[in-house]
Amino acid sequence: MAAISTVTPPTFNLSSPSRNPNSASLSSLKLASPDANPSIPSSRSLKLHRNSRFVTAAATSPSAASPAANPTNTFHGLCYVVGDNIDTDQIIPAEYLTLVPSNPDEYEKLGSYALIGLPSTYESRFVEPGATKTKYTIVIGGDNFGCGSSREHAPVALGAAGVAAVVAESYARIFFRNSVATGEIYPLESEGRLCDECTTGDVVTIELGESKLINHTTGKEYKLKPIGDAGPVIEAGGIFAYARKAGMIPSRDA
């Protein structure tokens, strides 16, 4: 893991202390430590659960990356290919938005509905009826992936279903921002239209460190755009976890 230097963020005042005794400048922002609420799994533990599954997949698959590869930097599995302008209503239809993502049971349920809004022209269902997880670890899309609503349920549903990364030609901004803030999935950008090159069910590997996607089924390799600064945020488990890890925000117990 890249060393992250502890930097003092710019100091500034929040609300006046007399009105809000709990407020503080951002540099000394008090946040609860992740273990303060054992009933709500921290996003970190949810992410580790996914990562351990990837380690297993990488180890058992015949064409897996080398055993020395960092499991959080390598994603391996089947890909599911979609087209352009996959909007949030297709990713998670509005009728399922009554599910609250911060509630663990409902988080799991959201996963079961991921991409259920795709039209029937998509022959393979992303999540089998009755299942909560998908067998496709990577979603490959075209332009403007995630357009439409600001609902965070969209990247959350994909992450809850077990998606490690989306590889699209371009993203709508709120979806991209939500993916990073929640740390649920890596929103990777391809060079060119991978959705034209790959087919649902192809076995692919993403080497995050090398910004590369390998399609084992076709034998082709593709360059991805580097995830840049968003990478460490997602790896940490989202913006709050990252801010704690980077020392921007001390935990309450510190």
Place this chain on the structure above:
Amino acid sequence: MSSSAVGPTSSFLADKKILGFSASCAQPSSFPCSPQLSTKRASNKIVSVMTPQQSERKPSATGALKTGMTMTEKILAIASEKSQLVPGENAWVNVDILMTHDVCGPGSIGIFKKEFGQNAKVWDREKVVIIPDHYIFTTDERANRNVDILRDFCNEQNIKYFYDIKDLGNFKANPDYKGVCHVALAQEGHCRPGEVLLGTDSHTCTAGAFGQFATGIGNTDAGFVLGTGKLLLKVPPTLRFVMDGEMPDYLLAKDLILQIIGEISVAGATYKAMEFVGSTVESLTMEERMTLCNMVVEAGGKNGVVPADSTTYKYLEGKTSLPFEPVFSDGGARFLKEYRFDISKLEPLVAKPHSPDNRALARECKDVKIDRVYIGSCTGGKTEDFMAAAKVFLASGKKVKVPTFLVPATQKVWMDVYSLPVPGSGGKTCSQIFEEAGCDIPASPSCGACLGGPRDTYARMNEAQVCVSTTNRNFPGRMGHKEGQIYLASPYTAAASALTGFVTDPREFI
């Protein structure tokens, strides 16, 4: 399709000073965010512009020199207490208003409590506005529970503005309940020129009509704002849309924005601000300006702005007691692109299934048989939208040929529909005209079927039908059924279509 979709890879915490290591930008940006830019993406898309693209801002121009700023850049600079901001910069912005509703509120609250502690208090109980509006009039237990979650939080935090509803059987029995959040924000005076308004809803950009920075954010960002009152935002470059010419009496703001989205596509304004100026814009009422800014997100836009003027100030009279400072683009401001439209040449439009940029002339779709018409939502369910529909029904004098659903956005709109006289009708109200035309009775105010919703939502499309709607999106399944076909249109066009049973240009009647 736009060629310069500013890449998102560095849009988050990319400020060098905060992270302590150099930002590696991989974005195909027109605005350098660090000297070590990686490869620019070769454009393979046709750009549809009407004036030449302006040259990119060189690093030397962003140094100590003060450059003119667009109003979006200025609002963000003031809100982040900086004297100067340029597009591409990230800034910690003070938030004036945070809005949330019943769909995203519970999730945002969950994150706030988890991250700041179960006993944490919001940064300012007067700056959080909580508006249940999405799934209200339903027997869905989770939907009802979500409103309860909002209430518990508001009680605990002593939130000043919570537009509560308890009696679902009779919306009028709830004096605090408003309805659709974006319309309620305007009507209750929470939109003020020069301010920063964030909301957990993509159509938060509607408030840009008041000359402020308003955009949609997710639950996690909202949780962060609840605790700190700030958010790290990247300054967007601005696309300028100059609309001149007298507005023909068969056109509405909905036609204008459909024209623009059709021109630049659903990703044409991704990561950009859309600034609307010109004599036509100045002639628009506040509600029409709201319609214009509402669909900015359908072009991928980050925010939309209309400069404040006497129309704005007049609307705000009596609605807000807080002082505000309007902000305007400098003369020397730099715009990414400028588009010019001669409005007098435009005709009524629709967006055909299944994309808001699938633009077509209404008159060219006259052979499309429809099954229903929906008039409602933050886009097309305001008082003036219903007045416009009533005008068409009045001019025709006939009855509608298909079920016509009317969903006023807020309680106030509902009351206007039942009380305001329609010009030229001899004193009839919209509701009377609607009744005579055979429309459905105006429903309880909420977001309704614009986004489908729980199965028992009024006017939800539960079969594969063709609908002309005054709403904002028509992607597959948007109003419920995946095979449903939605034609987005103005209230004029929607009413005209209801009268014929086909997609119809309103000039058939007005």
